[in-house]
Amino acid sequence: MRDRRLLGLAAAALAAAVAFLAIGLKGNIAFVLELRLLKLAALVQVGVAIAISTVIFQTVTGNRILTPSIMGLDALYLFGQMLMVFLLGGVGYVALDPQLKFGLEVLVLMALASALLLPMLKSRLDMGLMLLAGVVFGVLFRSLHSLLARLIDPNEFSVVQSASFANFNAVRTDLLVFAAIVTVIAAVIAWRARHVLDVVSLGPDTATGLGVGWAGTVTGLLLLVSALVAVSTALVGPVAFFGLLVAALAERIVDTRRHGVLLPAAALAGIVVLVGGQTLFQHALGNATALGVVIEFVGGLVFLLLLVLGSRK
Amino acid sequence: MIRIENVSFKHRTTPILTDVSLTIPKGGVVALIGPNGAGKSSLLSLVARLQPLQAGAIDIDGLPVDTTPGRELARVVAILRQDTTVASRLKVRELVGFGRFPHGRGRLIEADHAIIDAAIAQFDLADLADRFIETLSGGQRQRALVAMAFAQGTDYLLLDEPLNNLDMYYARELMRSLRSVADGKGKTVVIVLHDINQASAHADRIVAMKGGRVVADGTPAEILTPETLEAVFGFRMRVETIADKPFVLHQL
Numbered sequence: 001m002r003d004r005r006l007l008g009l010a011a012a013a014l015a016a017a018v019a020f021l022a023i024g025l026k027g028n029i030a031f032v033l034e035l036r037l038l039k040l041a042a043l044v045q046v047g048v049a050i051a052i053s054t055v056i057f058q059t060v061t062g063n064r065i066l067t068p069s070i071m072g073l074d075a076l077y078l079f080g081q082m083l084m085v086f087l088l089g090g091v092g093y094v095a096l097d098p099q100l101k102f103g104l105e106v107l108v109l110m111a112l113a114s115a116l117l118l119p120m121l122k123s124r125l126d127m128g129l130m131l132l133a134g135v136v137f138g139v140l141f142r143s144l145h146s147l148l149a150r151l152i153d154p155n156e157f158s159v160v161q162s163a164s165f166a167n168f169n170a171v172r173t174d175l176l177v178f179a180a181i182v183t184v185i186a187a188v189i190a191w192r193a194r195h196v197l198d199v200v201s202l203g204p205d206t207a208t209g210l211g212v213g214w215a216g217t218v219t220g221l222l223l224l225v226s227a228l229v230a231v232s233t234a235l236v237g238p239v240a241f242f243g244l245l246v247a248a249l250a251e252r253i254v255d256t257r258r259h260g261v262l263l264p265a266a267a268l269a270g271i272v273v274l275v276g277g278q279t280l281f282q283h284a285l286g287n288a289t290a291l292g293v294v295i296e297f298v299g300g301l302v303f304l305l306l307l308v309l310g311s312r313k
Numbered sequence: 314m315i316r317i318e319n320v321s322f323k324h325r326t327t328p329i330l331t332d333v334s335l336t337i338p339k340g341g342v343v344a345l346i347g348p349n350g351a352g353k354s355s356l357l358s359l360v361a362r363l364q365p366l367q368a369g370a371i372d373i374d375g376l377p378v379d380t381t382p383g384r385e386l387a388r389v390v391a392i393l394r395q396d397t398t399v400a401s402r403l404k405v406r407e408l409v410g411f412g413r414f415p416h417g418r419g420r421l422i423e424a425d426h427a428i429i430d431a432a433i434a435q436f437d438l439a440d441l442a443d444r445f446i447e448t449l450s451g452g453q454r455q456r457a458l459v460a461m462a463f464a465q466g467t468d469y470l471l472l473d474e475p476l477n478n479l480d481m482y483y484a485r486e487l488m489r490s491l492r493s494v495a496d497g498k499g500k501t502v503v504i505v506l507h508d509i510n511q512a513s514a515h516a517d518r519i520v521a522m523k524g525g526r527v528v529a530d531g532t533p534a535e536i537l538t539p540e541t542l543e544a545v546f547g548f549r550m551r552v553e554t555i556a557d558k559p560f561v562l563h564q565l
Binding site for chain 1: 358361362363382383384385386387388391392393394397398399401402403407411412414415418419420462465
């Protein structure tokens with residue numbers, strides 16, 4: 001039954017991808033197709049990266065409402081980026097090889113995330129406290145980001161400004177290969193850790209009793225989440241509620257929290273929503289609004305709904 | 314054998330355990346009794362390495378709990394904490410299956426399924442096996458958690474107040490199951506109990522704690538005397554012998 005639902009999701013993802021590539025194909029087909037393929041690859045990566053990182057983050061925190069972006073991880077990424085512009089100067093930053101730059105940004109995010117969030121995750125906090133801390137962290141990282149933005153030269157600010165907003169129409173294709181490597185490695189690690197993730201969802205005591213060292217495992221998982229957040233933020237910018245939306249969607253569809261099913265389901269749901277949505281907006285709605293806005297709107301509604309319904313614990 | 318040597322434990326500055334030394338030989342049921350806040354649960358979580366050791370040493374079958382890899386230890390000792398909550402949406406069979414995690418890292422082979430089925434049958438969970446944990450009553454959930462600890466198949470079983478929420482029937486069944494694995498398979502069960510009479514009926518040995526120290530240690534007949542009980546719990550209670558076992562009428 002679950003396998004059938006998973007297959008259904010896979011079929012939907014495939015259909016979305018084909019529609020994205022094929023609808024309205026005209027003119028220089030090879031050129032358009034290449035362009036679309038690149039964009040598709042980026043969207044798929046973003047969908048997968050956000051979905052997997054959200055599921056892992058929710059499992060570690062034992063909390064169905066939190067996502068890395070609600071905890072401000074993507075803001076932290078932008079802060080790291082701004083910090084590099086601040087330290088290197090706009091020219092130095094632009095002169096850096098984009099892949100090297102991205103690699104550096106990933107490392108900076110991993111370091112910042114583990115320094116700031118690990119103490120909180122060492123023991124599981126009560127959900128209300130965690131949510132509160134998350135919101136405060138999010139605000140803190142965003143404020144740090146804008147503080148630095150005020151400190152740097154306006155010319156240098158323009159270098160980073162474009163990266164600060166979610167944009168599914170203008171994805172960064174120059175980072176694609178490097179980001180793909182990171183995403184694939186992270187996805188493979190997440191898949192191999194699926195049983196460990198199941199145990200982690202039982203909480204620190206039970207996990208320790210079953211031989212999963214809590215501190216080490218949580219550190220590893222947080223680094224994994226950081227890498228995935230860096231990928232998606234670098235490619236399209238911060239998206240607050242998309243992860244929540246696809247994680248909640250996937251869980252409703254496969255009706256389980258077992259990661260062997262949930263991880264692929266969430267990744268596929270991410271692809272369906274992102275690629276399918278983008279296709280719909282480009283062709284059916286004539287780019288009337290941006291997909292990012294709608295996803296945030298729907299995701300925000302889901303967030304409120306989960307809060308109100310007390311999200312089945 | 315569990316060896317606890319000069320273990321002290323502080324929560325911030327409050328001393329919880331002071332210089333506790335205890336040796337629990339292999340095989341048998343040992344009951345830990347004592348008033349609230351005596352340090353029973355803390356001692357159990359230190360033995361199960363749920364809390365880092367601050368002072369002293371603990372080893373199980375020669376494996377020091379602070380340096381042995383968690384995975385190796387998980388095949389030797391299983392723990393059920395008091396008030397364990399299951400946040401995840403799981404079915405009873407899945408939860409019990411987690412007990413096999415230390416052996417196959419999540420991959421269940423034929424033998425694992427047999428052990429899981431046996432644990433489910435032993436705790437009368439067959440009818441509930443496909444129910445979600447959150448739909449169970451407190452006592453049913455408790456039985457599922459005990460079954461999971463059983464399925465872990467370790468030689469040592471540490472249970473912190475497992476009789477919580479259990480009705481008389483299942484409390485007795487659980488104690489009898491513990492007795493039978495101790496007798497039949499030579500397992501060692503360390504169990505925190507508030508119901509002293511369960512300890513009297515089913516334990517080989519009772520260790521009484523108070524204020525972070527072991528204050529009495531012996532067979533049920535030696536410990537369950539009005540004098541010792543008064544020293545531990547702070548009030549006088551009647552003790553009657555029924556079927557050669559001391560029973561404490563603490564309700565009177």
